[in-house]
Amino acid sequence: MCGLTGVFSCKRKHELQSIITSMNNALIHRGPDDSGSWVDEGIGLALGHRRLSILDLTPAGHQPMHSANGRYTIVFNGEIYNHLKLREMLEADGKAPAWRGHADTEILLACFAAWGIEKTLEATVGMFAIALWDCEKQLLTLARDRMGEKPLYYGWHGEALLFGSELKALKRDPQFEAEVDRNSLALLLRHSYIPAPYSIYKGISKLSPGHYITLPLGNIDAAKQSVPQAYWEINTAVQKGLANPFKGSASQAVDLLEQELRSSIGEQMLADVPLGAFLSGGVDSSAVVALMQEQSKQPVRTFTIGFDEHGYDEAVHAKEVARHLGTEHTELYVRPEDALNVVPQLPTMYCEPFADSSQIATFLVSKMASEQVKVVLSGDGGDELFGGYNRYLTARKVWEQMGRLPKPARHVAAHVLRSLSPSTWDSLYKRVSPILPKRLHIASPGDKAQKLADVLALSDNHAFFHQLTSHWKDPASIVIGAIEPLTLLTDPAAWPKTDSFEHWMMAMDAQTYMTDDVLVKVDRAAMAASIETRVPMINHRIVELSWRMPLDFKIRNGQGKWLLREVLYRHVPKALIERPKQGFGVPLDSWLRGPLREWAESLIDASRLRQEGYFHPAPIRQMWDEHLSGRRNWQHHLWNVLMFQAWLSEQA
Incomplete structure (x- = not known):
């Protein structure tokens, strides 16, 4: 829901209204229903808001909103799911104002006035980005929800502070200096996303999930020295959960998880507009829809898209689950040209370069849903919390097998594997494959030989995980002038203490891949279609509960998400769910060799790359040639490179 913007500038006080209006207009897709702005020329602060009306559709929900006592002004993006409970608490304490409506924004503002910043943030259950101005103390507070569902960028450019839901709003300031941060670009090549707190622009940061920052605008020097503070952290939830494990039986654990999921989903079904859900037919989305339908008097509206390409279509499974649950199901089989038509829109849809190709499918299903509803629930989060990714099942075994070899022997083996090119390995394998048993028949042997060499050269299992979650292995050698910065994955001091390698991987994914990839993908794609997504699986109470559950309740008999599956099987027959896991993607490898070839070629033309000066062309061109020939799959x-290039071309 919505988008917020803001600018503080002592030297341009009379320009603030025009600046904030322009910034606001850049976010119309996030809030097409209403807009508002507020300017205090005395201090030099302007706040803006675009509204997608979900709760309290009356003018009583208009933002920016002022507190009843006149001290606070807020712009807020998101939903506070327990706002009715917070309202009851305020009334019980005798601290409730005379209510003007029933918007969660008004209740949140009253909580800040009554309880202060940290207590209010700790009391909330929801997703949000907040800017709160305290005119009495001249303090501006920026805050972001615990898991990072809603985005918030901020940074100083000279004497001006800029902040907002998307970078495209910050760029509307005429004095914005849009200098690409080459170090962040290196991170994009490695991960397909730029992790918090970094952004693609120098001087602009993402506020980390579960953090707030208070800026004393009456003292600019002090404000520039302010640093974010945590009010909630996954690492703390991990360590508290492991120190206080669930001691009940397996069936009691299933009961408890079902109860918490039902509660979370029930809270997130509250809306004054039509609501539905994404349904892929997998474990996570099916569990969410099942518990939605259980609590709904009407058939839940569910949405699925399908592709005709083999290995990319889950629509048939989703249809079977929808039929069993009795939902009002809509499916759309997407033609390749429909998906390809989305590609030119991606650089504007994502305000900084973002390269998870499932962004295409996510936008298409969001666009389809937007024709019927304004809010959709999503099943994201189950993999990271309950052990769903294949790497949780195989990484430890693979590494233990590697670890049996002494380090010197591993390095020698890696050298031997790298001494021959992938094409040579392919040729050799082709000669011997007729005499090999079926279990040793593999596709792309040369490619796998190179990957094995990379693994053999690693020092420990943490480095192995970093390798598994990386694309370009040395991106700073590709980006001219880059030094790859420290991230959570490369900073052991920031790691939680866990009881197993599997739990460590899950904790890392929850703070990196889920926050900076999955949630970014869903938020931007849905907002581009002007609908709101809600993710009940990552309610912080469920996150905390998941870390109390032993690993055996998550990964059992070589299969992940055991506990979540057991909840689902109370509502959906096991036979409708049990099948190999599929990603939510598109056949990108073949598209790059076919209908996207001309588009890609123009973006990574060697002379163009040299002229722009961000990449060394040679390794990119070599990779492109190998991909086109079919010798390697470098999709x-x-x-990652193409999404930056396409984004860059839109910045001119």
Whole structure:
């Protein structure tokens, strides 16, 4: 829901209204229903808001909103799911104002006035980005929800402070200096996303999930020295959960998880507009829809898209689950040209370069849903919390097998594997494959030989995970002038203490891949279609509960998400769910060799790359040639480069 913007500038006080209006207009897709702005020329602060009306559709929900006592002004993006409970608490304490409506924004503002910043943030259950101005103390507070569902960028450019839901709003300031941060670009090549707190622009940061920052605008020097503070952290939830494990039986654990999921989903079904859900037919989305339908008097509206390409279509499974649950199901089989038509829109849809190719499918299903509803629930989060990714099942075994070899032997083996090119390995394998048993028949042997060499050269299992979650292995050698910065994955001092490698991987993914990839993908794609997404699986109470559950309740008999599956099987027959896991993607590898070839070629033309000066052309061109020939599948590496190039071309 919505988008917020803001600018503080002592030297341009009379320009603030025009600046904030322009910034606000850049976010119309996030809030097409209403807009508002507020300017205090005395201090030099302007706040803006675009509204997608979900709760309290009356003018009583208009923002920016002022507190009853006149001290606070707020702009707020998101939903506070327990706002009715917070309202009851305020009334019980005798601290409730005379209510003007029933918007969660008004209740949140009253909580800040009554309880202060940290207590209010700790009391909330929801997703949000907040800017709160305290005129009495001249303090501006920026805050972001615990898991990072809603975005918030901020940074100083000279004497001006800029902040907002998307970078495209900050760029509307005429004095914005849009200098690409080459170090962040290196991170994009490695991960397909730029992790918090970094952004693609120098001087602009993402506020980290579960953090707030208070800026004393009456003292600019002090404000520039302010640093974010945590009011909630996954690492703390991990360590508290492991220190206080669930001691009940397996069936009691299933009961408890079902109860918490039902509660979270029930809270998130509250809306004054039509509501539905994404349904892929997998474990996570099916569990969410099942518990939605259980609590709904009407058939829940569910949405699925399908592709005709083999290995990319889950629509048939979703349809079976929808039929069993009795939902009002809509499916759309997407033609390749429909998906390809989305590609030119991606650089404007994502305000900084973002390269998870499932962004295409996510936008298409969001666009389809937007024709019927304004809010959709999503099943994201189950993999990271309950052990769903294949790497949780195989990484430890693979590494333990590697670890049996002494380090010197591993390095020698890696050298031997790298001494021959992938094409040579392919040729050799082709000669011997007729005499090999079926279990040793593999596709792309040369490619796998190179990957094995990379693994053999690693020092420990943490480095192995970093390798598994990386695309370009040395991106700073590709980006001219880059030094790859420290991130959570490369900073052992920031790691939680866990009881297993599997739990460590899950904790890392929840703070990196889920926050900076999955949630970014869903938020921007849905907002581009002007609908709101809600993710009940990552309610912080469920996150905390998941870390109390032993690993055996998550990964059992070589299969992940055991506990979540057991909840689902109370509502949906096991036979409708049990099948190999599929991603939510598109056949990008073949598209780059076919209908996207001309588009890609123009973006990574060697002379163009040299002229722009961000990349060394040679390794990119070599990778492109190998991909086109079919010798290697470099779809992810190339997509990372292409998404930056496409984004860059839109910035001119």
